[in-house]
Amino acid sequence: xxxxxxxxxxxxxxxxxxxxxxxxxxxxxxxxxxxxxxxxxxxxxxxxxxxxxxxxxxxxxxxxxxxxxxxxxxxxxxxxxxxxxxxxxxxxxxxxxxxxxxxxxxxxxxxxxxxxxxxxxxxxxxxxxxxxxxxxxxxxxxxxxxxxxxxxxxxxxxxxxxxxxxxxxxxxxxxxxxxxxxxxxxxxxxxxxxxxxxxxxxxxxxxxxxxxxxxxxxxxxxxxxxxxxxxxxxxxxxxxxxxxxxxxxxxxxxxxxxxxxxxxxxxxxxxxxxxxxxxxxxxxxxxx
Amino acid sequence: xxxxxxxxxxxxxxxxxxxxxxxxxxxxxxxxxxxxxxxxxxxxxxxxxxxxxxxxxxxxxxxxxxxxxxxxxxxxxxxxxxxxxxxxxxxxxxxxxxxxxxxxxxxxxxxxxxxxxxxxxxxxxxxxxxxxxxxxxxxxxxxxxxxxxxxxx
Amino acid sequence: xxxxxxxxxxxxxxxxxxxxxxxxxxxxxxxxxxxxxxxxxxxxxxxxxxxxxxxxxxxxxxxxxxxxxxxxxxxxxxxxxxxxxxxxxxxxxxxxxxxxxxxxxxxxxxxxxxxxxxxxxxxxxxxxxxxxxxxxxxxxxxxxxxxxxxxxxxxxxxxxxxxxxxxxxxxxxxxxxxxxxxxxxxxxxxxxxxxxxxxxxxxxxxxxxxxxxxxxxxxxxxxxxxxxxxxxxxxxxxxxxxxxxxxxxxxxxxxxxxxxxxxxxxxxxxxxxxxxxxxxxxxxxxxxxxxxxxxxxxxxxxxxxxxxxxxxxxxxxxxxxxxxxxxxxxxxxxxxxxxxxxxxxxxxxxxxxxxxxxxxxxxxxxxxxxxxxxxxxxxxxxxxxxxxxx
Numbered sequence: 001x002x003x004x005x006x007x008x009x010x011x012x013x014x015x016x017x018x019x020x021x022x023x024x025x026x027x028x029x030x031x032x033x034x035x036x037x038x039x040x041x042x043x044x045x046x047x048x049x050x051x052x053x054x055x056x057x058x059x060x061x062x063x064x065x066x067x068x069x070x071x072x073x074x075x076x077x078x079x080x081x082x083x084x085x086x087x088x089x090x091x092x093x094x095x096x097x098x099x100x101x102x103x104x105x106x107x108x109x110x111x112x113x114x115x116x117x118x119x120x121x122x123x124x125x126x127x128x129x130x131x132x133x134x135x136x137x138x139x140x141x142x143x144x145x146x147x148x149x150x151x152x153x154x155x156x157x158x159x160x161x162x163x164x165x166x167x168x169x170x171x172x173x174x175x176x177x178x179x180x181x182x183x184x185x186x187x188x189x190x191x192x193x194x195x196x197x198x199x200x201x202x203x204x205x206x207x208x209x210x211x212x213x214x215x216x217x218x219x220x221x222x223x224x225x226x227x228x229x230x231x232x233x234x235x236x237x238x239x240x241x242x243x244x245x246x247x248x249x250x251x252x253x254x255x256x257x258x259x260x261x262x263x264x265x266x267x268x269x270x271x272x273x274x275x276x277x278x279x280x281x282x283x284x285x286x287x288x
Numbered sequence: 289x290x291x292x293x294x295x296x297x298x299x300x301x302x303x304x305x306x307x308x309x310x311x312x313x314x315x316x317x318x319x320x321x322x323x324x325x326x327x328x329x330x331x332x333x334x335x336x337x338x339x340x341x342x343x344x345x346x347x348x349x350x351x352x353x354x355x356x357x358x359x360x361x362x363x364x365x366x367x368x369x370x371x372x373x374x375x376x377x378x379x380x381x382x383x384x385x386x387x388x389x390x391x392x393x394x395x396x397x398x399x400x401x402x403x404x405x406x407x408x409x410x411x412x413x414x415x416x417x418x419x420x421x422x423x424x425x426x427x428x429x430x431x432x433x434x435x436x437x438x439x440x441x
Numbered sequence: 442x443x444x445x446x447x448x449x450x451x452x453x454x455x456x457x458x459x460x461x462x463x464x465x466x467x468x469x470x471x472x473x474x475x476x477x478x479x480x481x482x483x484x485x486x487x488x489x490x491x492x493x494x495x496x497x498x499x500x501x502x503x504x505x506x507x508x509x510x511x512x513x514x515x516x517x518x519x520x521x522x523x524x525x526x527x528x529x530x531x532x533x534x535x536x537x538x539x540x541x542x543x544x545x546x547x548x549x550x551x552x553x554x555x556x557x558x559x560x561x562x563x564x565x566x567x568x569x570x571x572x573x574x575x576x577x578x579x580x581x582x583x584x585x586x587x588x589x590x591x592x593x594x595x596x597x598x599x600x601x602x603x604x605x606x607x608x609x610x611x612x613x614x615x616x617x618x619x620x621x622x623x624x625x626x627x628x629x630x631x632x633x634x635x636x637x638x639x640x641x642x643x644x645x646x647x648x649x650x651x652x653x654x655x656x657x658x659x660x661x662x663x664x665x666x667x668x669x670x671x672x673x674x675x676x677x678x679x680x681x682x683x684x685x686x687x688x689x690x691x692x693x694x695x696x697x698x699x700x701x702x703x704x705x706x707x708x709x710x711x712x713x714x715x716x717x718x719x720x721x722x723x724x725x726x727x728x729x730x731x732x733x734x735x736x737x738x739x740x741x742x743x744x745x746x747x748x749x750x751x752x753x754x755x756x757x758x759x760x761x762x763x764x765x766x767x768x769x770x771x772x773x774x775x776x777x778x779x780x781x782x783x784x785x786x787x788x789x790x791x792x793x794x795x796x797x798x799x800x801x802x803x804x805x806x807x808x809x810x811x812x813x814x815x816x817x818x819x820x821x822x823x824x825x826x827x828x829x830x831x
Contacts, residue, residue: 017551018584019534019726019739023544035439044544063537063544064730064737088439088755103544105537130437160437187432191356194387197347198361199431206364221436227427248759249752251726254584257744258723259751261773264780269583285696287765439756 018254021061021105024081026098032084032166036131037096038073041081044103048079053113054138055245055273058083059253061105062098066091069250069268072109073134075141081106084134084166110253112273114139115243119215122241123151125207127228129158129200129220133166135245135272136219140174147179154181154207158200158220162186162193183207200224201231211236217273218244226283229276242276263288292317295393299340301368301417309410316399322386328369329380335372336397341365344390349383361428362387368421373397445643448657449664452637455513456487457655458599458627459562465651467560467597470526472519477505481521484562491516498608498791500800514563514631517607518790522719523568524575526559527593528586534726535739550588550741560597564625566618567610567790569600571719573624577782578722597647600625604632604671606678609791611804614682617788619675627652630668640668681794683804684811685775685785691807691814692776696768700809705764707799712745714793714801715770720786723751746770771806 028040042048052072060083061067068091074082087096098104116139124143128136143150155174159165165184175182183203185196196203200220216232218225225244232242248260248267260267263282265274282288293314296302302310320339322328328339328346339346346369347359360382363369369392372380378397404411450458462469463485471484474491484490490513497504498517508515533549564572572593579589603612603619612618621628626648630640640660643649715721725744730737744751747766752759760766778786787803794802 017534017548017587019550019741020548021535021537021546023546025542061728061739063539064728064734066728067726067739086439101542103539103542105544105546158437160435164437185362187435187437189359191358193359196345196362196364197359199428201431202361202428205366223434224431224436227431247754249754251724251744255582256579256584256586256722257725258746259725259744261746261769261777264777266781287760287762287768288696 019107019252021059021067021107023103024106026100026102026104027080029099033164035088035096036084036086036164036166038082038084039095039098039104040074041083041104041106042079043081043106050079050081050109052076052109052138054116054142055114055135056109056111056138057135057253057272058106058108058110059250060091060095061107062091062094063103063105065094067105067107067251068092069110069253071135071245071272073137075145076138077141077145084137086131107253110268112269112271114142114217114273115215116142119143120146120149121151121213123154123209123214125152125154125156125204125209125214125216125232127156127158127200127204127216127218127220129218129224129228130160130164131166132219132221132224132245133157136217137167139217144174144177144180151213152181152207152209153179154209155183156200156203156207157182157184158203158224159184159186161188162190162195181207199227201227204228204231204235209237212238214241216242218242222246222283229280239280240275240277243273244276244279245272246274246279247272292319292393295342296340299366301340301421305413309413312403312410313395313400316396316403317393318396320392320394322390322392324386324389326386328384328386328390328392330383331380333380335370335378335380337394338368338370338373338397339392339394341367341369342391342393344392345387346390347385347387349385351383357383357385361425368418371418371422373401374415374418445645446649446652447643447660447665448641448652449660450639450641450655450657452511452513452631452639453487454656455490455639458651459484459487461651461654462560462562462597462599464654465560465597466555467558468556469560469562470523471562472514472516474505478503479505479516479519481519481523481525487513490514490563495605496607498610498795500609500794500802501797502608502800503795510633511637512631512633514601514629515605517603517605517610518565518567518792520717520792520796522717522790522792523561523564523572524719524722526557526561527572527596528575528579528589528722530743532588532741533738534741537737537739538735551591553591557592558595559592560599562599563629564598564600564621565603565612565790566600566621567612567788568719569598569621569624570617570788571790572598574720574782574784574786574788575722577784578720581782597651598625598627598644600628600644602628602630602668602672603675604630604668606675606680607791609681609794609802610789611679611681611683611791612789613676613679615685615785615787615789619679620672630672632664632668632671634667638664640665679789681791681802681804683775683787683789683807685787687814688775688785688807689777689779691811692772695810695814696772698810698813700806700813701764701768704767704801704806705762707801708747708763708767709798710747710763710766711798712747713796713798714803715745715747716743717792717796718774719788719790719792720774721745725750746773771803774803775807 023044024041030038057071073084189197251257255266255269345364579586600621625644628642774786
């Protein structure tokens with residue numbers, strides 16, 4: 001987290017109004033799966049370091065099309081800005097057509113971060129469902145760059161089909177490490193698939209963590225997060241050691257537009273990363 | 289047999305079963321081993337065992353002429369494989385294939401069924417444990433059915 | 442200046458005050474009759490105020506009527522609120538020009554313009570509270586709205602104490618009125634008996650400076666008392682009330698109350714209540730390009746939690762039912778607003794009741810749920826008492 005708290009010399013700051021995007025240049029566009037892609041961005045002007053904490057998001061503006069909140073999927077301690085997302089709406093579909101040299105607008109970083117500092121000396125179990133892996137990647141990088149400070153580190157990753165697995169090479173590298181365990185499971189297998197089949201919650205029993213001393217970080221569809229949190233609690237993980245990242249409609253990202261309200265919370269500024277105990281009652285109230 | 293009893297006793301499935309019953313269950317247990325890519329059981333065969341997987345991974349599969357072998361769920365270390373031995377007409381509903389070299393403890397279902405019939409208290413203890421396993425599988429199947437990661441349109 | 446003065450001005454000196462504000466380069470905004478309603482707009486003289494006009498308001502009803510006197514402020518809150526000026530319904534945030542690889546972005550919302558130096562003339566106590574609530578929303582968080590703060594900080598506020606209770610308002614129960622207590626430059630109380638004059642309470646030095654050029658004299662005790670009596674009488678006459686205490690407990694414990702279904706069956710999700718509400722602050726951002734595609738604009742527009750799009754995340758709306766949306770609105774107004782900003786978000790102006798096309802009454806909806814809450818807490822405390830005795 002040092003990189004987040006201290007301000008390195010290669011940092012630029014935004015001085016304009018909070019609703020004014022700053023131009024960033026697409027340095028690289030990479031297709032990840034059929035409908036997901038990664039953008040590597042650099043500020044058009046100023047220095048390349050983008051200071052953020054793992055779990056935070058940016059409002060990404062595509063010229064004339066619109067702006068959407070997208071979590072940052074890169075490492076907090078390396079230059080540049082990385083976003084990985086799925087083309088599902090008007091704006092993300094336009095993003096999927098960007099190419100090297102194109103400009104996008106960036107506002108951020110916004111929101112709360114993963115408790116990577118509090119997690120020190122704990123076992124860390126990271127659970128990602130589908131497109132939930134990118135928001136967790138920054139936390140994984142932070143933990144791995146201070147690996148000796150943590151107990152067991154386990155990544156449990158569930159996706160729809162084998163073709164939907166993101167960051168395959170990186171997952172292989174992580175899996176090859178002796179100090180990290182990676183379990184992947186798919187909901188629907190094809191006949192060539194020799195890996196795990198079943199929902200991500202079934203992996204929790206395989207993770208072998210010390211429940212009394214574990215921090216869990218979860219991102220995925222809300223239903224998946226609810227069941228995952230319950231599975232951890234069933235295994236005696238403390239409810240306030242479970243963290244999850246929420247998604248809501250956002251128009252401003254800074255607590256002014258009202259769209260992301262979740263009970264009394266503004267997901268954009270009180271979240272997106274919440275302690276499970278903060279929101280567990282809201283999670284089971286429909287249409288809150 | 290002594291080590292088998294110890295292994296069974298330490299498994300969460302048999303937790304708090306009591307020494308007498310544990311001994312009884314151990315009497316129906318044996319160590320088994322399946323080479324990679326061999327079938328542990330096949331759909332339609334008589335179901336006279338269940339397995340406590342100690343090592344390796346097992347795929348529960350259905351064969352479809354159009355799509356080949358489709359894995360619906362994989363099980364691994366510590367998991368319980370099979371409950372068709374409990375429910376008449378005692379036939380397997382899926383194929384179970386060892387994905388890796390798999391070692392397990394097989395429990396003789398015929399033997400256990402008989403003991404459960406003789407002693408309903410034991411029967412209740414076993415059934416309660418299987419109800420829990422079935423509940424877990426049902427819940428994950430339901431989640432799987434929701435297809436949560438798919439793009440809604 | 443240590444003590445702030447209270448003056449008496451004659452009714453015809455009101456125009457002097459307006460002219461003085463105009464001389465100070467204020468764009469004076471005040472109530473004025475337009476069509477069948479009293480709205481807020483730029484005024485250049487006191488003659489444009491709704492002299493001798495009043496309104497009759499009830500759920501889903503608003504009618505302009507003539508008064509028997511020549512009162513300037515003998516009416517209640519109309520369809521407009523002052524947020525229209527401080528938090529404009531449409532605001533251009535950003536203009537971006539260029540093409541794919543070159544993008545020039547201009548920060549339009551941060552650019553001041555001459556028109557926005559407003560004197561808000563005739564702000565009722567409820568609306569003054571609403572402004573303070575929006576100050577919290579836009580100016581008190583980590584991120585502030587620069588456009589709001591710029592307009593707000595230079596706005597001159599002339600408050601008017603209510604001497605007449607409206608048909609749908611309930612300020613005294615939520616403790617926001619009918620008297621304006623803080624946050625004004627000047628506060629007027631209109632008195633009509635055999636004379637027609639105003640008591641002018643000065644709230645700031647800026648207010649004193651403006652008053653110095655208006656025909657005035659220090660107010661006498663009897664005159665002030667007369668004004669006080671009228672204000673107190675208005676407080677007694679408000680026909681509705683909303684009990685503002687324990688709103689969080691009451692609503693958080695009743696998210697599944699059957700009343701939500703009852704109100705949802707009436708609610709048209711038209712969003713009128715949120716548009717007329719002086720505290721509702723939700724906004725959306727729209728992106729457009731010109732026909733040639735060389736210039737793109739980002740525009741902020743008022744939005745409403747009653748629309749389906751409001752909570753849309755890929756594939757669906759978080760609040761697809763009218764029940765969910767009405768519950769969200771009311772619960773936000775009266776309960777989660779307290780968590781977010783320290784007060785309830787309702788000032789009792791009654792606009793949402795008057796302008797709801799089917800006449801849904803926030804005080805009535807809340808009262809029903811509150812009664813259930815009181816009943817259940819009575820039942821559970823009785824049970825506890827019984828247990829205690831046994």
